[in-house]
Structures are given as structure tokens and as C-alpha cells.
Amino acid sequence: MLVSQHGILFNAASDTVRAHRHPELDRVLHIFDVYWHGIRSATACLPGHKAAISHKHLPDADALAYLCAYIAKHNISQVCYQGFSENALAIAKFLRNEFGAALSQYVITHVSPAQFQNHFEMVMIREMLNGLKSGVFQKLGSVKPRFSGVVPAFWPKTLINLAPNVGALPTLRNPDTVLIPVENNWRKNLYTNALAGIHCEEITKVQVVNWPIEIANVVGVEKLEWLPFMRPPQILAQVASCAAILHASLIECQPMTQLEGLAVGTPCITARLGVHAEIDQHPLSQLCEVEFADDVGALSQTLTNICRYWRRDAAGLSAMIEDQLELRKHLSMQSYLEFLS
Amino acid sequence: MNVCFITNELHPFKPGGIGRLLYNFAVQNRDRPNGRCNFFFLVASTEVPDTDSLAAYFAEHDLGTVVATPKNFSFLGDYENRLFEALPSGHSGTGRVRNALEYYNGLLYLEAKYGIKLDVIEFPDFAAWGFATLSAKRAGLAFADARIVLRLHSTQGIIYDAEPFYHPMGHSERSIIELERQCVEQADTLISHLPVITQANQKYYDFDSAWSAKVVHEFPPIFLEDEEVFTVNAETGAQNFIFSSRIQPFKRPDLFIKAAAIFLDRQPDYQGRFYMVSYGWDERYINWLKGLIPQRHSKKVLFIFNAEANLRNRLLQESIVVIPSNYESLCVFAYESALRGSKLILNRRCLAFGEVDYWVEGENCLQFNGTAEDLACVYEQALAAPAPVIKPLPESLCFWHKPDLPPLVQAKAKTDSKLAVVGYGFSALAQVNERLFELSSLLDDDRFELHLILNVSYKQALALKLPKTVKLHYCAWDVPNPDSIKSLLNGLDADYLAFSPPGGQVAAEFYTLARQALDRHQDLSLISSQVRVLKEEDLRSSLWQEGNRDDYGVDGNAKISMGGAPSLVGMDMHIVSPYSCFRRSEVDLANIHEESADFFLPLLLSRIIAKKARTLVIPKLLITEYPSQKAFLNEAAVLHALAS
The missing domain is CATH 3.40.50.2000 (Glycogen Phosphorylase B;)
Structure with missing residues (x-):
């Protein structure tokens, strides 16, 4: 199963086997990009459903229909976009249209302002803010401490990353x-x-x-x-x-x-x-x-x-x-x- | 009771004795006043094109439910679905295993579709179709409460034995014979129609008395339907002779033609015909048969292929039936002909005719001694012989209709067995940790031990959270020499062993299933699984990031094991995976040769197989192998040493 073939990749083993569990957070759907390795690694440790997308190709109608069916089947009411792209935005708008107020959507940025040298990051911040204003998103958050100092509209606290949940492994060091x-x-x-x-x-x-x-x-x-x-x-x-x-x-x-x-x-x-x-x-x-x-x-x-x-x-x-x-x-x-x- | 038959032929849609028998079972079951079973017929969608018509016919006549195997292998798992689908079909060991996997997948589909559990799953012995299903049951994957039955018809191996000059005994042929042998050996129950055929199978496969205890003898239902009943015109005009078995060497159509030529040379005024009313697939063989007909007799010895039922019946009505086969397991056609009152000529050397009480020479048949010369003489006798006596057939009561099925042999499972996995060949500490992580779910179980042979330079490493099930051993090199492995094995008290060399990885599930299978089945000695193989370019593919990042992004290929196949020893270095698990008692330490170097493991496993160790190949891809490291020894030389 590859994202280039299926548009959206649900719960790939590497995105789920080292995840933590939590009775409430297990019901959240995280949407992230397959190619952004650090963000994907962080998301893989979180409790919840996982849907990997690609910033290179927008999922086709079948894949989007499957996404809707998946959300409905699992009674998902909260979606977190881990990292952001134009394709993530398109999916967020689509889901807002499909589910309306029944679905709350959030974006979590993994960027530091030092990376704004890459202008794409600022364009995405602008789109997040537009989405917040238009009601596509309910809240914007960050794993970068004190990011609300960069953009005040972001949640003032820091979302804390989890380590992979691998248990106590025997090791030779x-x-x-x-x-x-x-x-x-x-x-x-x-x-x-x-x-x-x-x-x-x-x-x-x-x-x-x-x-x-x-x-x-x-x-x-x-x-x-x-x-x-x-x-x-x-x-x-x-x-x-x-x-x-x-x-x-x-x-x-x-x-x-x-x-x-x-x-x-x-x-x-x-x-x-x-x-x-x-x-x-x-x-x-x-x-x-x-x-x-x-x-x-x-x-x-x-x-x-x-x-x-x-x-x-x-x-x-x-x-x-x-x-x-x-x-x-x-x-x-x-x-x-x-x-x- | 839910009974499922696996087949690629079913009367009246496809000719063949097995298809006719299955149809007869269905009619017999339907017409019972009470105690009917639910009959299912699982047919291969790849081999039977018009399954819808077949299903409709069987439903209309209340004969049972025909189910076509799905076109994919999705009931076996994701990788299994894709990699088994890509396996080549056709005449090879791998092709046969593909068929077997298709039926196994189909049975899972059938159970899911109808929400049932099958009580009886019956395979014909031919082509090892039961290989994957039997393996799945023995591995504890499925069909725990089902009885898996093999009906003795004619294995490819028995057929090859009956036609010894037609087949090269290459890897493919040996593989097929070995796969079939394992199915016949390991089925829960075997159904035989004739004791003499049971004995022939036992002798051919060299099975012991424990095998014959699993055999149930019963005579199948054989009858003629209304349109098949006609009076044989033995008295009117010239009589013809007819050969109407399949055109295949062991059926001996050549004898029919050769004897015809001898007879016609002696009886130039004979007005009858010799009809070959048949079908076949080997054009070269058919052409050779046609070439046996002398030009002068070409108008009297005639081939009629794929005749419609009406034509075939009319020709049977006017002809003396000749069945010159070297081997038959029963021959439904012979019994049908006898019921019809046909004059019948049978080969006395065929066990199913010459050694069976029903056939009485001069009473309900004539017999010849297996030569064309004698058959030509019997042709003459047959023309003058009186009409045969029509004897009633033995009573037929199939085992699924009996009040008590024969008991299944179930040994008490061991529960205190210990499995030791020996890892070696690590060129970096990270590789050791990778093994520890892979198997971490097993390491808290006292019945499991992981022995790691490490380069002595790792002696300074800190051991953290190492459970007592992990034992460290040190040697001078990354890859220990065979003698040091031998001395390690000498000191192990484990019941079962497996090696974990570099160049692959094994799912922890494999060891759990292997130990359970060895615990439950005392007859099994060696457990392997089908293998996923990744080539060097697969390991380098950039697609890994697009999917499951713990994997490679590409599927690789499935490498199919033939299981316990002693006749492949010396031909194939990879009869089973080097990661296979086996009983400690199977290891003859003398077989670990100091000079075998990196080949010690395939040598060891091959020699276990050469001793006819019963082997289970779990029908899943639980073992992944990467390209093997180059060994300095010559593989051909190692194979030669194995064969000798």
C-alpha cells in the first residue's frame, strides 16, 4: 500500500505500532504527510487514527469518499492536521463541507520561525489563519515552544511530542x-x-x-x-x-x-x-x-x-x-x- | 453437516471420473429421505470458466452450492494476497502450491460468505490441492474442527509410476510428487474405494501402518441416469470397439490401436470400427497415437474428439468397451459399462480390474494380459462372446452419512516444550539489538530461549534488561565456525531449535506457531513458512517512505517451499528456509561438517529432510529473506555432496 497508489494511507504499521493509547485521544484522526519524516515520526507515537497524505498529489474522489466513510464508521469528531500543505487544506475544506459542525478540525505546526527562510512555511501559516477565520479550523497549535509569540492566534501552550511506545526492550549497549x-x-x-x-x-x-x-x-x-x-x-x-x-x-x-x-x-x-x-x-x-x-x-x-x-x-x-x-x-x-x- | 468438495471438474459440465463421482455423491445425498448434508463444491475460477452456469445447474437440481474461488488471495493477508497472486501457475511445484493456496483462500472465503464452519473438506489426492489447507490446519490457522479428507483417485506420482517413460524427473516433477505425497501422508482421513489401491499407495509411498489406520474403505455411488440407460445392441450387425477413457499414456490408448491393427490384419473382412471417442491435451502424444494407425486401416480406426453425449452414448451402444489402462483407482466408466450390459475388455494387470472380486473374467468382462498381441486375441473372443452377466454393485454408504465418523487421531499436546533460537553472524551490535527487538514479545516466556553467538569484541557491551531467556556466547569471529555451533548445540536442552543467521528476519508469530505445531503434532519434525524474498534493488527502493516505513515499499517475491521433499535434496539448496524450526532430536551433530562454513545450515536442514522428516510449511509469509551473502564455497559442489 503506497500513498502514490491510494491517495490516502490509513494506519500503516509504522504509523501505529509504536503509538501510545488513551481512551479519549484514541478517537482523534491525525492527518499528516508521508514524506515529512520528522512530523510523521512524531505523529506515529500519538494515540488515534492515522491517515497519511501526500503534498505531491491530491487524493482522488474515491479516496476522499473512503476518508468520509472512515470518519463516519469510527465516529470520529476531531481531526488534527500534523504539519500543513495545500493538499491538507483542500482536504480540510472538503471535510468541513461534508461534515459541517459535526467535525472539529485543528492544525498543529511543527515549524520554527527560523525556518521561515523557506517562504512556503509562511504561506502555510497564512492559510491556517484564513482557515481559522473562516471556520474550517477550530484551533491552531504548535510543538514549537512559545510559538504564540510568533503568531498570536496560535494556542499559547505547547503540544508535547511523545516518544515511540516500544516498552522495555532488552538491549546490548x-x-x-x-x-x-x-x-x-x-x-x-x-x-x-x-x-x-x-x-x-x-x-x-x-x-x-x-x-x-x-x-x-x-x-x-x-x-x-x-x-x-x-x-x-x-x-x-x-x-x-x-x-x-x-x-x-x-x-x-x-x-x-x-x-x-x-x-x-x-x-x-x-x-x-x-x-x-x-x-x-x-x-x-x-x-x-x-x-x-x-x-x-x-x-x-x-x-x-x-x-x-x-x-x-x-x-x-x-x-x-x-x-x-x-x-x-x-x-x-x-x-x-x-x-x- | 457441512461438506465441501474441491474440484476442477463436475459432471455434466466437464468430463472426468472425479467429476462424475462428485455428481453421484450429490445425487445420492439429495435423494436420501433424511440425514442430508449441506454440500458445497469449491471450484477454481481460474480453471472452470463458466462457474455461474454450473452453480445454477446444481442449485436448480438441488445438488448443492457451487462456489468459485475468489480471483485474489485476500483472505490470506496483504502480502500473501499480492505475492501469491504473482506466482506462476502451471506445471511446477510452485504452480501446484499456487493452486493449493487458491483453494485454501477459497475455503476461507466460503466459510465467511455463508457464515459456516465446514465439518468435512474433501480433496482429490491429485495435484496436491490440499497442501495449503492441510498446512493451515496443522499450523492452527484455520479449520480446527474440520476433517480434511483425501480421496485416493490417482496422484500424479502414481500416474508417473504407471507411465514411466513419458516424464523427465526434473525439479518440477519431483516437487509435484513430493507435494502430493505429503498430502496423502498427512490428511486426517483417506477414503479409498478399493483395498488393493490402498495397498498400492502404501507401497508406492512407503507409508507405515499408522497411515493405513487412517484409511476408510467405501464403495462410491455409481448409477446411470435415464438418458444414459440404453440397450446394448450386441446382436445386430457388426460390433465396434470403443476406447472412451481420457487420452493419457497410462490409460494405454496405444494398446487399443496396436491391437486393432493386429486384429484388422488378421481379419481383413471385419466390418466394424475401432472408435477413439475421447479427449486429451497433449498434441504430440495424440499425433503419435494417430501415427500408429497403418494407412490401410485408417478408415476403420477413427478418432472422435470431444463427442456430444448423444453421439458418445450411441457409439457405446454399438460397441465393445475396451479399458486397457495400466492403472485405475476404480474406473467409474467400467462400472457404468457393466451396469449397461456392455461387453467389456479390461487389462488384467491393472490392479483395479485384475485384483478386484467384482470383475469375473468370462462372466461380466473379458481380460487380457497387458499386451497388444493378447488384446487382439481377446478382440476376437469378444465378438463371439455371449452377452455379459449384469452383477449388482456393492452397497454404497459414504462416510458423511454414517452415524459415526471414524475417530481422528489426536495426540495429547505437550505444554512444557522449549524452543531455542540460535542467532549468529552479527557484524554490528545494532544487528543484535534488531534481533532482540524483533523477538522481544517472546523473551518473557520461559519456554523460549534466544542464544546469541557474538564476536568476542562485544564482551564489553552493557547488557540492559536482558531477560534470563537470552544467553550470550562468544567466539573469535562474527560468523562462528561450524564446530563452535556444534559444541553449543551439544549443551542445549531445548526440544526444538531454529537458527537465525544474517540475511533475513522472522516474525515472532512464526516461532509461536512452530512450537505449537510441534507440540500438537508429534509426527512433525520440521516447521517452515513460505518466504518473502527481497532482492538487493528492492532493499534500495525509495518507495519505502510512501507506505509502511518499517518495510521496503516494494513487495519482492514469494519463494515457495515444497516442504519435506527428500528427492529434491541435492537439486535445491533452499528446500525450506534456513530459518525453519525443527526438533532437537533431528539434529545429527555429525552432519555439521567443520568445512561446510556458511553452508552448514542448508546442509543440516537438507539432511534432516533427506531422512524424510515430516515438514509443515505454514501458508503465510512469516519469513523474509534478503540476498544471501556470497559464500566462498561452490554451491554446485555442496549440492553434489548432499546428493551423495
Whole structure:
């Protein structure tokens, strides 16, 4: 089943098997784009029905009719658009016409204003606002903390992302390996992360999915190992195999890389994210967050601390991660319930 | 009681003895004053084009419900639907399994459509049509309370044995024979019409007494309908001879023609005709038969293909019926001819004629010794012979009408068995974790053990939340040499074993089903499943992101296993998947050869199969295999070693 063949893809395994459950939120339908991987990964963890669409092709009449039948069959009264496109807007207008006030529709943006350099994002914000004004949507929300400061019409609180729900998995972990699963671009800060890993004396292997080209000019690359393409199950297994993820990027909302790591018991080093006060104050955040995203020394020291923690008290570190996962789950469910109320 | 027959022929729409018998069953069932069964006939939509007419006819005559198999495999699962649909049909082991899957899917469809559970599912022994349905039942997937019956007609294997010079014994032929053998061996109940045919099957397949205990003997209903009853004109004018079996080598139409030529050379003034009123599909064979007719006799030995019933009946009325078959399991046509009072010439060497009390030479038939020369002599005798005695047929009471069905053999299931999966060949710790994650749902069960053989360099890895069912072993390499696997196996106390090498993955469901099947069926030794195969380019497809991202976006292909097929050992390295599960007692450690390197596993499994291990192939795609890594050993050399 491919979205290019069927227009809309309902409840694909990768969008449902790692989802959390909640008696009320299980009745929500989330509509998202198959190609926008981070947003799709975040949506895959949420409770509820899942319908993947494509910004490349508008679903045909048959697919839209099936969508209506699906909504009716499952008594769905709330639809969340995770991320937004012209096709998502067209579907939202169609559903508004079909169901009228019986269906409440919401948009959740996953964008940071730093990404407005891509003008498409601002065009979409404008369409969301138009939709809100015309009654197509009931509410606009964001996973970017403090986004209402960017556009005041957005819900003032933050919708909290969930980590994949994989349960307590048995794992073998290399306490001397760090993973840097980021693209080689300015925003993702690959070179800083790679240098922090290479400089960390506790680390013997720095795994990257994109090679920091020319980095050999400033540092030896003996520790670097390039990993080929992976799909979600392989990513989780890879993430579970290392001491930590290095993911200090310059701009983030709530990176799924971090949450996927936590789901399999791997801490993720980030710059300060400021997602929620309770998360900020959690001991794991204190352990893993650095003040400045380009502070190689601080990142390297944080990595050293984590490696030593593993060797000193692996069970304690695992318990700390599980505790934050529980906190995030609680905060996430609470945020969605409040947003959709 | 709901009874379903699986068929591709049904009287009066298609010729053939099986189709006629099924029709007779339906008439017998309809005409019973009480205790009628609900009869269903599942026909292959790919082979029977006009199923609507067939269904209408059977409904109109209150004979039962004809159901066509669906055109897709949607009752078997998403991937199964698409990949089984793409399997080639036709004369090969894979083609036969495709048919078997079509019937299995059709039975699920039938049960769903009519909201019933079938009590009896009857397959003919021919073509292994029951392979998937029997496997599904034994795997616990479906038909838990149904009795799966095979009726002994004539397997392809028995036919090949009766016509030994016509078939190359290649992979396809061996596969078909092996598939059929497994069906005949593993059916719940076998119905045989003649004890001598039961014995012939037992001897041919080398079955033990436990098999013969499953056989029920009963004589089927054979009768003539009004339009088929006519007086045979034995006294008027010249008598003809007629061959009206199917044109197929073991039916020996060649003897009919050869004897005709000998007879006509001796009796040049004979005014009668030799009619071949028949049908067939092998043009080369038919042309060869035509070539046997000397030009001088071409006006007296005549072929009439696909004759209308009226013409065939008229010719039967005026002719001596000749049935020269090497083999028949019963031959309804012979009994119909006897009921009609036809003069009948039978091959004495055919067990169903020469070894059956009903046929008394000189009383209700004449017989010849299997040669054309003797048949020509019997042609002469037949012309002068008096009209035969019409003997009543044995009483027919089919098992579904009996008050008590024969009991099913059901062994008490084990409940404390232990399955050990041995994973090896990991070139990265992430691959180990991938296996752990895949099988995590099984790891809390004390009856399951996962043994991981790891490179010693991973000894420093932190083991987190590892349950006691996971055991770590270390060796000097990623891929352990066969001797170290041998010593590991030596120390295992598990009842069942499976290996988990690189190059594929197995759904946790497979191990659950495999253990349950081995627990329930003590006769089974090896459990596999059908396999989804992804080529290297499939793994690289960019379509993965358009669908289920845990998968590849492309389907790949289904690789079909023939199950326990000892005659394929030495021809095929992949008779079953290397991920198959088997009884610990089947492993002969001597078969793990130190020098077999990466081939140790296919060697081990092939040798288990060579010992005739009963095998269950679960009719689902629970195992996925990727392109195998290049081994430095020569595959042809390994196959040669296996065959020797």
C-alpha cells in the first residue's frame, strides 16, 4: 500500500505500532504527510487514527469518499492536521463541507520561525489563519515552544511530542560509542557534534549517517564510522546500541531523534530546548542539555559524564530515562486533551 | 453437516471420473429421505470458466452450492494476497502450491460468505490441492474442527509410476510428487474405494501402518441416469470397439490401436470400427497415437474428439468397451459399462480390474494380459462372446452419512516444550539489538530461549534488561565456525531449535506457531513458512517512505517451499528456509561438517529432510529473506555432496 497508489494511507504499521493509547485521544484522526519524516515520526507515537497524505498529489474522489466513510464508521469528531500543505487544506475544506459542525478540525505546526527562510512555511501559516477565520479550523497549535509569540492566534501552550511506545526492550549497549544521526547542514550542526564525539576520551567510535566532509583538516577521523541508510526498526536498534546520541542542533522544536533515543533507553545530548518547565528541570535534561549549541568542550564533557554514568550506574541512568518518558507522556496527553477540549 | 468438495471438474459440465463421482455423491445425498448434508463444491475460477452456469445447474437440481474461488488471495493477508497472486501457475511445484493456496483462500472465503464452519473438506489426492489447507490446519490457522479428507483417485506420482517413460524427473516433477505425497501422508482421513489401491499407495509411498489406520474403505455411488440407460445392441450387425477413457499414456490408448491393427490384419473382412471417442491435451502424444494407425486401416480406426453425449452414448451402444489402462483407482466408466450390459475388455494387470472380486473374467468382462498381441486375441473372443452377466454393485454408504465418523487421531499436546533460537553472524551490535527487538514479545516466556553467538569484541557491551531467556556466547569471529555451533548445540536442552543467521528476519508469530505445531503434532519434525524474498534493488527502493516505513515499499517475491521433499535434496539448496524450526532430536551433530562454513545450515536442514522428516510449511509469509551473502564455497559442489 503506497500513498502514490491510494491517495490516502490509513494506519500503516509504522504509523501505529509504536503509538501510545488513551481512551479519549484514541478517537482523534491525525492527518499528516508521508514524506515529512520528522512530523510523521512524531505523529506515529500519538494515540488515534492515522491517515497519511501526500503534498505531491491530491487524493482522488474515491479516496476522499473512503476518508468520509472512515470518519463516519469510527465516529470520529476531531481531526488534527500534523504539519500543513495545500493538499491538507483542500482536504480540510472538503471535510468541513461534508461534515459541517459535526467535525472539529485543528492544525498543529511543527515549524520554527527560523525556518521561515523557506517562504512556503509562511504561506502555510497564512492559510491556517484564513482557515481559522473562516471556520474550517477550530484551533491552531504548535510543538514549537512559545510559538504564540510568533503568531498570536496560535494556542499559547505547547503540544508535547511523545516518544515511540516500544516498552522495555532488552538491549546490548556499547558504552564507548556515540551516534550522530544528523544531516550535514548548518542548522543540524554536524561538525560541532562530530568534534565533540572525537574529542571525548571515553569514546572510541563516533557513528555518523552523513560524513563531515573535510573535517580531517582539523582532527583525526579514526574514530568516525559512517552508517548506511536505515529504516525505523533499524534506526531504533542502532540508537539502542550506543552510549548516547549527539544532537546539539541550532534550531529545534522537539526533536524526534531525542525521543527515539529515550524510547530505547539512550540519552540524547542537545542544546537547551525549553520545551516545558518540568522537563527542563528533570535530572536527565540537566545531565544532557548544554547551554550553547556550538560549545564543543561542553558537549564533549557532557558525553564524558554520560559514558561514566553508564559504567557507574547503568540501572540508575535507565531509571532516569524511564522517569522522563513517563513525565513526557503525562505532559503530552495533558496538552492534547487541553488543546482539543 | 457441512461438506465441501474441491474440484476442477463436475459432471455434466466437464468430463472426468472425479467429476462424475462428485455428481453421484450429490445425487445420492439429495435423494436420501433424511440425514442430508449441506454440500458445497469449491471450484477454481481460474480453471472452470463458466462457474455461474454450473452453480445454477446444481442449485436448480438441488445438488448443492457451487462456489468459485475468489480471483485474489485476500483472505490470506496483504502480502500473501499480492505475492501469491504473482506466482506462476502451471506445471511446477510452485504452480501446484499456487493452486493449493487458491483453494485454501477459497475455503476461507466460503466459510465467511455463508457464515459456516465446514465439518468435512474433501480433496482429490491429485495435484496436491490440499497442501495449503492441510498446512493451515496443522499450523492452527484455520479449520480446527474440520476433517480434511483425501480421496485416493490417482496422484500424479502414481500416474508417473504407471507411465514411466513419458516424464523427465526434473525439479518440477519431483516437487509435484513430493507435494502430493505429503498430502496423502498427512490428511486426517483417506477414503479409498478399493483395498488393493490402498495397498498400492502404501507401497508406492512407503507409508507405515499408522497411515493405513487412517484409511476408510467405501464403495462410491455409481448409477446411470435415464438418458444414459440404453440397450446394448450386441446382436445386430457388426460390433465396434470403443476406447472412451481420457487420452493419457497410462490409460494405454496405444494398446487399443496396436491391437486393432493386429486384429484388422488378421481379419481383413471385419466390418466394424475401432472408435477413439475421447479427449486429451497433449498434441504430440495424440499425433503419435494417430501415427500408429497403418494407412490401410485408417478408415476403420477413427478418432472422435470431444463427442456430444448423444453421439458418445450411441457409439457405446454399438460397441465393445475396451479399458486397457495400466492403472485405475476404480474406473467409474467400467462400472457404468457393466451396469449397461456392455461387453467389456479390461487389462488384467491393472490392479483395479485384475485384483478386484467384482470383475469375473468370462462372466461380466473379458481380460487380457497387458499386451497388444493378447488384446487382439481377446478382440476376437469378444465378438463371439455371449452377452455379459449384469452383477449388482456393492452397497454404497459414504462416510458423511454414517452415524459415526471414524475417530481422528489426536495426540495429547505437550505444554512444557522449549524452543531455542540460535542467532549468529552479527557484524554490528545494532544487528543484535534488531534481533532482540524483533523477538522481544517472546523473551518473557520461559519456554523460549534466544542464544546469541557474538564476536568476542562485544564482551564489553552493557547488557540492559536482558531477560534470563537470552544467553550470550562468544567466539573469535562474527560468523562462528561450524564446530563452535556444534559444541553449543551439544549443551542445549531445548526440544526444538531454529537458527537465525544474517540475511533475513522472522516474525515472532512464526516461532509461536512452530512450537505449537510441534507440540500438537508429534509426527512433525520440521516447521517452515513460505518466504518473502527481497532482492538487493528492492532493499534500495525509495518507495519505502510512501507506505509502511518499517518495510521496503516494494513487495519482492514469494519463494515457495515444497516442504519435506527428500528427492529434491541435492537439486535445491533452499528446500525450506534456513530459518525453519525443527526438533532437537533431528539434529545429527555429525552432519555439521567443520568445512561446510556458511553452508552448514542448508546442509543440516537438507539432511534432516533427506531422512524424510515430516515438514509443515505454514501458508503465510512469516519469513523474509534478503540476498544471501556470497559464500566462498561452490554451491554446485555442496549440492553434489548432499546428493551423495
